Amino acid sequence: MKHKWAMAIDLDRCTGCGACVAACVAENNIPTVGEAEAGMGRLMQWIRVARYWDEEHAGANAVYLPVLCMQCERAPCETVCPVYATYHNDDGLNAMAYNRCVGTRYCANNCPYSVRVFNWRDHVWEKPLDEQLSPDLSVRSRGVMEKCTFCIQRIRRAKEAAAAEKRPIRDGEVAPACVQTCPPGALLFGDIEDPDSEISRKLSDPRRFRLMEHLGTEPRVWYLKRRKGAGL
Amino acid sequence: MLDRRQFLKLGGAAAFATLFGGCEKTRKQIIPFVLPPENQVLGEALWYASACGQCPAGCGVVVRVSEGRAKKIEGNPLHPVNRGRLCARGQAALQALYHQERLSGPMKASGPRGSGNWQPVSWEEALSLLMTRLKNVRAEAPASLLMLTEPMRGHEGLVAGRFMKAFGSPHRVAWDPFGRDALLAACEAVHGVRDLPEYDIANARYLLSFSGDFLETWVSPVHYAEAYGRMRGSRETVRGKFLHFGPRLSMTAASADRYLQIAPGTEGVVALGISHVAIRDGLTPPAAAAGNLMAAGLSAYSPEAVEKRTGVRASDLARAAKEFFGNQPGLAIGGTACGSGAAGVFNHAAVELLNALSGSAGLPGGVSFPDRSRAYARYGAERSLLAPPPESGYAAVRDAAGKMRKGTFRMAILAGSSNPAFTLPPAMKFAEALSNVPFAVAFASFLDETSSLADLVLPVPTPMETWGDDIAPVGHGGAVTLRQPVVEPFRDARSMADVLLAAAAELGGESARALPWKSMRDCIEKNYDGPGERLEKALRDGGVFPSDAAPLRAMRKGAVLPPKAPREAAGAVDPGKYPLALHLYPSTALYDGRGANLPWLQELPDPLTTAMWRNWVELNPKTAERMGLADGDGVTIASPHGKITAHVAFNPGLAPDVAAMPTGQGHSRYGRAAVGRGENPFSLLPEAPEGGASGLALQAGRVALEKTALPTRLVRFAHPEGQWKLSNLM
Ligand code: SF4
Ligand code: SF4
Numbered sequence: 033m034k035h036k037w038a039m040a041i042d043l044d045r046c047t048g049c050g051a052c053v054a055a056c057v058a059e060n061n062i063p064t065v066g067e068a069e070a071g072m073g074r075l076m077q078w079i080r081v082a083r084y085w086d087e088e089h090a091g092a093n094a095v096y097l098p099v100l101c102m103q104c105e106r107a108p109c110e111t112v113c114p115v116y117a118t119y120h121n122d123d124g125l126n127a128m129a130y131n132r133c134v135g136t137r138y139c140a141n142n143c144p145y146s147v148r149v150f151n152w153r154d155h156v157w158e159k160p161l162d163e164q165l166s167p168d169l170s171v172r173s174r175g176v177m178e179k180c181t182f183c184i185q186r187i188r189r190a191k192e193a194a195a196a197e198k199r200p201i202r203d204g205e206v207a208p209a210c211v212q213t214c215p216p217g218a219l220l221f222g223d224i225e226d227p228d229s230e231i232s233r234k235l236s237d238p239r240r241f242r243l244m245e246h247l248g249t250e251p252r253v254w255y256l257k258r259r260k261g262a263g264l
Numbered sequence: 265m266l267d268r269r270q271f272l273k274l275g276g277a278a279a280f281a282t283l284f285g286g287c288e289k290t291r292k293q294i295i296p297f298v299l300p301p302e303n304q305v306l307g308e309a310l311w312y313a314s315a316c317g318q319c320p321a322g323c324g325v326v327v328r329v330s331e332g333r334a335k336k337i338e339g340n341p342l343h344p345v346n347r348g349r350l351c352a353r354g355q356a357a358l359q360a361l362y363h364q365e366r367l368s369g370p371m372k373a374s375g376p377r378g379s380g381n382w383q384p385v386s387w388e389e390a391l392s393l394l395m396t397r398l399k400n401v402r403a404e405a406p407a408s409l410l411m412l413t414e415p416m417r418g419h420e421g422l423v424a425g426r427f428m429k430a431f432g433s434p435h436r437v438a439w440d441p442f443g444r445d446a447l448l449a450a451c452e453a454v455h456g457v458r459d460l461p462e463y464d465i466a467n468a469r470y471l472l473s474f475s476g477d478f479l480e481t482w483v484s485p486v487h488y489a490e491a492y493g494r495m496r497g498s499r500e501t502v503r504g505k506f507l508h509f510g511p512r513l514s515m516t517a518a519s520a521d522r523y524l525q526i527a528p529g530t531e532g533v534v535a536l537g538i539s540h541v542a543i544r545d546g547l548t549p550p551a552a553a554a555g556n557l558m559a560a561g562l563s564a565y566s567p568e569a570v571e572k573r574t575g576v577r578a579s580d581l582a583r584a585a586k587e588f589f590g591n592q593p594g595l596a597i598g599g600t601a602c603g604s605g606a607a608g609v610f611n612h613a614a615v616e617l618l619n620a621l622s623g624s625a626g627l628p629g630g631v632s633f634p635d636r637s638r639a640y641a642r643y644g645a646e647r648s649l650l651a652p653p654p655e656s657g658y659a660a661v662r663d664a665a666g667k668m669r670k671g672t673f674r675m676a677i678l679a680g681s682s683n684p685a686f687t688l689p690p691a692m693k694f695a696e697a698l699s700n701v702p703f704a705v706a707f708a709s710f711l712d713e714t715s716s717l718a719d720l721v722l723p724v725p726t727p728m729e730t731w732g733d734d735i736a737p738v739g740h741g742g743a744v745t746l747r748q749p750v751v752e753p754f755r756d757a758r759s760m761a762d763v764l765l766a767a768a769a770e771l772g773g774e775s776a777r778a779l780p781w782k783s784m785r786d787c788i789e790k791n792y793d794g795p796g797e798r799l800e801k802a803l804r805d806g807g808v809f810p811s812d813a814a815p816l817r818a819m820r821k822g823a824v825l826p827p828k829a830p831r832e833a834a835g836a837v838d839p840g841k842y843p844l845a846l847h848l849y850p851s852t853a854l855y856d857g858r859g860a861n862l863p864w865l866q867e868l869p870d871p872l873t874t875a876m877w878r879n880w881v882e883l884n885p886k887t888a889e890r891m892g893l894a895d896g897d898g899v900t901i902a903s904p905h906g907k908i909t910a911h912v913a914f915n916p917g918l919a920p921d922v923a924a925m926p927t928g929q930g931h932s933r934y935g936r937a938a939v940g941r942g943e944n945p946f947s948l949l950p951e952a953p954e955g956g957a958s959g960l961a962l963q964a965g966r967v968a969l970e971k972t973a974l975p976t977r978l979v980r981f982a983h984p985e986g987q988w989k990l991s992n993l994m
Contacts, residue, residue: 042754045493047479047519048871049852051486054352057864064863067877071979075867080981083874085916092916094518094872105947160754163333163362212338215349216479255740259496259503260521262617 033200035123036181039211040234041098042256045218048081048096050100052210052219059183059209061165061172063155076149079179079210089135095258096240098219100149100210101126101180102243102251109139116209124252126181135175145246145251148179182221183208203229224252265334268950277569278748278803279310297972300455312750313340313806315734316354318460319855320415320440320654321345321484322736323354326808327728327750334728335356339486340806344741346486352853352868353368354486359862360726361754366709367937368755368969369722378701380718380933387756391763393720395770397703404773406432410664410673410701413760414680415652418733418744419787423761423779425649427768428777435673437664441687441856441927442600442670443656443945444483446608447960453609453827455625455980456820457633460654461616463595465491467629468504470587470594472538474531474615475510475601475963479519480871482599483654487739492519505591507584509534511599511963512847512882512924513917515871515993525919526843527971528963530574531602532614534581536562536826537570539617545773548589548621560825575919592622593629600850604829605964613827616899620824622708635812639735639744650736656959661688662951668697678706678714679724679760681858685713686931687942689960690906691951707760710861712934723757730759731784733792733807734981742814745807747872757782837904842966844887846903847924849947849962854928857946860938861931869981873913876979879929879942881969882915884922898974901925903967905950908943911978923967942976 056062056079063076079100086093107126108116116136119134120140154174165171168185172178190206203222211219214252222231239256272698309330316323318339324343327335333762337355341348360366371382372388385393401409411433415438417422428436444460452458465471465488478488495504506775508520526534534700540562542548567578567777588594596618602611616631624630640650660683667673676698678684688694698704698717706718715721724730732747761784769782781787792808793799802808851857852871859865866877873880883893895914900907901923911927918924930944949960950968 036381042497045496047489048490048515049351049480049485049489049549050871051355053349053868053989054355054864055338055350057356058355064867066867067979069982070848070867070876071977075981077867081869083869083870083871087916092513093523094513094917096871097516106929133440158364160362161364164358166335167330184429190647195396207337212348213355215346215351215489216496217498218491218493246710 034225035201035223037103037123037187037206037254038222038224038254039182039208039230040220040231040240040254040256042218042220043095043097043258044256045216046096047218048083048094049215050081051213051215052079052098053077053081054252055213056180058164058167059186060181061169063157064154069152074152076151076155076178078147078149078178080263098210098252099145099147099243102145102249102253105250105252106248108144108249112138112142114127114138122140123187127181127184127186129174129179130176133176135177137177139177140227144247144249148177151176151178159253163247178236182241200251267319270510278865279312295527303493309335309913311366312748313746314728314750315732315745315806316357318353318357318859319481320737320924320988321486322417322734322740322745323350323486324745325350325354326806329750332752334361337680337960342805342809343741343745343807344809345484345736345739349486349490351486353855353859353865354714355857356862356864357726357728359864360709361728361751363710363861363935365861366710366755367631367721369723372963373719376505377704377719378695380716381715382721391766394705394763396765397675398771400769403432405674408672408674409435410437410668410676412437412439412661412664412678413672414682414683415437415654415657416680417652417735418650419784419791420732421652422643422646422649423539423764423784423787423820425646426778426976427764427775428524430768430775431771436665438652439659439661439682439684439687440654441656441682441960442837442850443658443959444603444654445656445658446603447598447612448653448655449609450616450827453613454620454820454824455631455633456698457817458634458653459636459817460737461631462634463488463597463631464593465504465595465631465735466498467592468495468595469502469629470582470591471504471506471593472596472618473506473508473510473516473520474535474587474596474611475512476508476597476599476600477514477516477849477861478597479516480852481855482516484736484738486694502839505587507587510599511845511919511922512601512849513872513915515852516599517917518871521625523917524576524580525572525917526576528601528847528919529605529607530610531598531829532607533570534563534574534576535596535611535614535618536565536577537567537581538585538588539576539614539826540619541567541582542589545585547585547764548623556823557826561828562826581777587699588618589622593624593627594622595619595629595631596622601772601847601963604959604962606961606962607964608829608959609828617824617826625819633740633817634740634821636735636740636814638742638814654737658958658960659770660691665692665697665850665899666988668700671700673701674703676701676704678704679708683712683714683773683857684775685717687856687946689949689951690907690947707763709757710935711948713932716725716933723755724759725753725755725757729753729757731788732761733788741809742812743807743809746788746802748803839966842903842968842971842990844921844923844949844967845963846967847922847963847967848949849924851926851928854926857928857931858979860928860941861935872915874981875913876981878940878976878978879910879926880913880978881910882913882918882924884920885914885916886920887920888912888914893971896978898972899933900970901948901967901974903948905965908945909972909974910942911976913978923935923969
């Protein structure tokens with residue numbers, strides 16, 4: 033069964049709360065780097081909530097844009113990896129085989145969305161903080177590139193559950209950690225191969241757009257513009 | 265290590281199977297690093313339901329447990345408060361559970377109290393020390409026992425309350441720096457109900473927020489954010505509209521369709537201005553129209569007069585009134601800043617007046633008061649021990665501090681996350697007052713500013729390791745949340761309730777009669793077990809969720825009067841000497857400071873400033889420029905009550921002449937992640953609440969800023985994609 037996983041981010045619902053960031057950190061064994069490294073721009077978080085100042089409209093305001101790996105169908109990061117560490121899998125996801133990565137960082141250079149993060153050092157989980165680490169995925173070591181996987185381990189969990197019950201995966205059964213937790217429900221995940229899935233229906237909204245569409249990367253992450261009401 | 269099945273037997277925990285069934289059928293363990301992700305086989309895991317304890321909102325959680333260890337916390341999809349969602353703070357509870365600095369056994373102060381020198385002792389020794397003291401105090405002067413905690417709910421609160429009563433001491437004090445005193449008083453005055461209102465945001469068509477912070481912290485951020493998402497996008501034809509008035513562009517304000525800046529502390533004036541227009545132009549539904557409102561003082565709030573005092577254009581006020589009353593059901597919500605300072609009750613009452621006039625109170629999309637106490641009706645008058653009103657307890661703490669100084673107390677029991685030594689204004693001199701109490705015992709998971717001051721520290725389990733029950737302040741729908749240990753206790757810890765129950769049994773007499781349970785587990789089992797598998801189902805689901813909605817408490821009908829403006833406090837601070845208004849707000853990540861020891865929360869970029877790991881003071885760039893300050897500069901912030909330093913962070917949506925700071929940083933104790941991250945903004949606050957409100961005056965003080973060289977730097981989250989045009993996103 034082929035899947036085409038995609039995410040829709042409704043900017044009309046996102047409040048910028050950062051729950052998605054925390055969920056991702058917890059799910060994916062993402063280290064904290066501390067103040068000094070953070071100051072060098074070496075945060076390891078796979079999803080960021082970018083804050084824009086809106087000065088184009090009357091008065092100042094902040095606008096939030098959650099940015100994660102766009103899982104491009106035509107991924108510019110893949111073509112430059114000399115060792116095929118970052119590759120396309122059967123579901124059309126842009127995946128990483130960490131053990132193949134040799135740390136050239138070409139992929140990060142070639143990613144127009146700046147979503148790849150590099151392990152500049154071996155991160156330590158002081159005991160017993162390491163008890164929290166998920167056994168479903170590895171802790172990446174120094175010199176390895178990493179990024180959002182659409183929580184591939186959660187997709188696998190759903191596939192295994194479905195296979196055990198000899199049924200297809202149900203719409204809404206798979207959700208990456210960020211989507212699962214997003215309090216206002218700004219994030220939606222699903223299979224766009226299925227025309228009846230909630231995400232397929234959501235993406236018929238004319239508010240949809242993709243980041244840097246003109247580059248032809250064909251992201252699997254779609255955004256829905258903020259709406260403006262009438263009146264004041 | 266126990267395996268899950270053994271753990272189930274020993275702990276009596278019940279797995280949350282409803283939505284996560286099938287996990288057990290997956291294959292066994294793996295070594296994932298050598299394989300690409302598709303070929304990895306996943307470990308076994310089970311989900312257990314419990315309750316979040318990171319803030320007073322009371323969300324329901326499910327915890328993924330693998331090999332006896334908690335791996336991930338998610339919202340409980342069955343729980344009416346958060347419907348499967350969770351905030352960043354709730355998720356970070358895992359780091360508290362496995363924190364390297366978590367106390368692993370009882371400790372006795374060695375050397376002078378508060379010196380930071382400790383000697384580990386066995387539980388046996390610790391408990392005998394505690395019992396000797398308790399017995400002496402009870403024999404000689406039972407009323408000299410003080411219990412100072414954060415507000416406790418459910419049977420834990422009942423145990424604490426009954427323990428103190430049976431012991432013979434009236435001195436049970438609960439402290440919450442963000443208590444909702446002003447809102448409670450306003451609801452009593454306007455709606456005739458002294459309780460937290462439930463705002464039905466999901467079904468509202470129009471939202472007026474007055475310094476509202478309901479999407480970020482406040483009473484129940486996940487509950488309201490979830491409802492907000494539905495208000496915006498879950499109805500076929502209606503997208504609820506949202507207008508925000510306030511002095512600060514906050515995370516909540518940023519979500520509004522329009523953010524209208526006002527002068528700090530004038531939330532109530534704006535609200536009355538809107539009511540004025542509504543009455544003047546006959547916009548209110550006739551049933552709610554109260555003809556004598558104008559005569560009773562509303563006439564003074566013409567849009568023009570309000571514009572002068574608040575800075576909101578008269579035409580905007582008129583539009584807001586027209587839109588709000590023309591798009592019912594609608595809600596008016598006041599937030600933390602709205603309810604602080606001398607004008608707190610006035611502000612909230614003015615806002616609630618809009619809800620009363622809207623005609624939607626008690627209806628879907630309006631404000632209502634679902635009865636919380638039904639769940640505990642069997643306790644009669646003791647109900648308030650299980651579902652106390654969310655007050656700050658400020659007056660009681662101040663009274664207790666005074667009594668400490670006078671030597672009234674011979675023993676103090678300290679517990680909870682509200683950390684009075686950190687969150688109380690410095691003028692109260694809490695630490696010094698406590699030093700007059702001959703013996704203090706603290707129940708704590710970490711050494712914070714308060715537990716460090718004790719003679720004896722007893723480690724408690726984290727919420728994920730305890731038995732208990734709870735009813736949430738809002739969004740509960742009549743449901744009781746159950747808390748069960750989802751992992752075997754990771755440290756040799758005992759909950760305060762368990763220790764009190766054991767102590768009561770040993771004290772005998774009235775104490776033993778009042779507290780007939782062996783442990784909290786016993787208490788929960790006796791209270792929730794019934795015929796069949798009632799308890800097991802409740803533990804599996806994470807609570808008892810009734811199918812019928814909680815009955816609504818009757819609200820006042822008929823005429824409401826506009827609130828009276830507070831009189832200017834005598835001896836107001838000189839604005840010449842202190843030119844900026846101070847605006848403290850609860851940090852989105854650290855709340856009142858309880859999250860500051862968790863690296864996940866320290867490294868969560870702030871939604872407005874994107875700052876991490878350190879505190880800051882927000883200034884409007886124009887104000888800063890006038891003062892010769894640049895973004896990132898170090899400054900000294902001085903109020904009449906204290907002086908701290910911080911880095912400047914620009915907030916272009918902050919009202920001019922306001923200095924805004926998040927609370928939460930500035931710890932001197934509380935572990936490596938928390939210490940040395942700037943100074944504590946609570947220390948700028950005055951002791952006496954200025955005027956009538958009884959909570960902290962978070963938005964009422966004044967400060968002066970002075971440029972100061974600091975050895976540190978404020979780290980911001982880099983903005984690698986800065987070139988994208990905003991117009992492409994909106
Ligand atoms: S959790 Fe949802 S609302 Fe919060 S920042 Fe992420 S996408 Fe936005
Ligand atoms: S809002 Fe409070 S109770 Fe709910 S998840 Fe966040 S910290 Fe926990």
